[in-house]
Amino acid sequence: MKNIYLAPLEGVTDSIYRNTFEKYYGGVAKYFTPFISPNSTFKFTTREFKEINPEKNNIETTVPQLLTNKAEHFLWAAAEIASLGFKEINFNLGCPSGTVVAKKKGSGLLYYPEDLDNMLYEIFDGLDKACRLVDAKAPAISIKTRLGKADPEEFYEVLDIYNKYPISELTIHPRVQTDFYREPIRPEFFEYAYEHAKAPLIFNGDLVTCDDIENTLRKYESIDAVMIGRGLIANPELALEYEKGLEHKALDPRLFKDFHNELLCEYTEILSGEKPVLHRMKEFWGFWQNSFPDSEKAIKKIKKSNRICDYKDNVNILISSAISAN
Numbered sequence: 001m002k003n004i005y006l007a008p009l010e011g012v013t014d015s016i017y018r019n020t021f022e023k024y025y026g027g028v029a030k031y032f033t034p035f036i037s038p039n040s041t042f043k044f045t046t047r048e049f050k051e052i053n054p055e056k057n058n059i060e061t062t063v064p065q066l067l068t069n070k071a072e073h074f075l076w077a078a079a080e081i082a083s084l085g086f087k088e089i090n091f092n093l094g095c096p097s098g099t100v101v102a103k104k105k106g107s108g109l110l111y112y113p114e115d116l117d118n119m120l121y122e123i124f125d126g127l128d129k130a131c132r133l134v135d136a137k138a139p140a141i142s143i144k145t146r147l148g149k150a151d152p153e154e155f156y157e158v159l160d161i162y163n164k165y166p167i168s169e170l171t172i173h174p175r176v177q178t179d180f181y182r183e184p185i186r187p188e189f190f191e192y193a194y195e196h197a198k199a200p201l202i203f204n205g206d207l208v209t210c211d212d213i214e215n216t217l218r219k220y221e222s223i224d225a226v227m228i229g230r231g232l233i234a235n236p237e238l239a240l241e242y243e244k245g246l247e248h249k250a251l252d253p254r255l256f257k258d259f260h261n262e263l264l265c266e267y268t269e270i271l272s273g274e275k276p277v278l279h280r281m282k283e284f285w286g287f288w289q290n291s292f293p294d295s296e297k298a299i300k301k302i303k304k305s306n307r308i309c310d311y312k313d314n315v316n317i318l319i320s321s322a323i324s325a326n
């Protein structure tokens with residue numbers, strides 16, 4: 001049995017989501033946090049600290065992710081996070097957002113191979129020392145990457161650079177920055193990495209069914225895990241279906257109801273005002289709607305709800321009809 005990792009999605013897979021998902025579903029070996037951006041303040045924001053607070057996150061299965069282009073900032077944050085007990089830190093070299101890329105961060109750094117190489121050199125060279133200073137054991141450093149910025153052929157040089165360092169796992173999302181999440185993935189470049197990468201590889205991108213997972217793991221026999229984002233959020237039963245070899249059925253509406261209600265309750269407790277809670281829940285529906293086919297009208301009503309009481313009524317209508325159809 002190979003592993004499923006939950007991909008990080010900024011604004012979606014925060015610690016509340018991850019903990020609630022693990023409580024009701026699970027089947028996930030590692031949960032990656034959305035990126036944390038260490039900077040010259042050398043402080044985590046309150047929001048960032050929630051993602052790495054050991055009281056709110058399982059230090060064995062949570063992998064904090066860092067987004068920066070300065071080794072000094074990376075090393076500070078990695079050492080602090082290691083001192084909290086986390087065993088692995090992930091370096092984001094994939095984010096395609098325009099503002100991030102303009103700052104030469106995320107997939108933007110891939111366009112500057114020399115800077116990338118220097119930064120990785122400084123990180124791997126300085127990690128032990130940075131951790132010793134805070135009495136922490138050096139964590140494993142994994143990377144999540146795209147192929148390049150504009151041209152997938154940038155990847156050849158990028159991979160040569162990665163091959164110089166002891167990266168614990170290399171997750172490849174086989175798209176370039178300008179592909180964002182829409183353009184077709186480019187599996188031939190994952191195949192190139194499969195032949196040439198030194199680090200253990202993880203495949204990420206567009207896996208939405210058990211067949212997708214199984215075909216990928218069959219095709220790339222030696223990889224130990226796949227990372228899934230949108231497909232696993234849309235169908236929270238996906239990892240369990242894979243683990244237990246179950247056939248895909250409609251979501252269990254009763255279980256989903258409990259999961260949904262707990263998320264709603266948690267967000268109502270920490271967010272102030274109805275709007276932010278509704279905004280957050282509607283984000284999820286952008287994914288969950290894929291698990292409720294033929295329910296466009298009901299979903300539209302949910303997304304149009306302006307008050308939590310209406311929202312709850314509309315969700316109940318959808319779930320009750322799923323229960324009676326089940």
Ligand SMILES: Cc1cc2nc3c(=O)[nH]c(=O)nc-3n(C[C@H](O)[C@H](O)[C@H](O)COP(=O)(O)O)c2cc1C
Nearest residue numbers: 007008009010034035092173205206207228229230
């Ligand atoms: C809304 C959104 C937010 C994301 N935030 C992050 C992030 O913080 N860090 C990261 O490495 N990837 C981020 N990603 C990329 C996902 O982790 C993943 O690589 C991408 O969705 C492709 O995998 P999938 O097809 O399984 O969803 C984000 C993607 C989306 C759609």
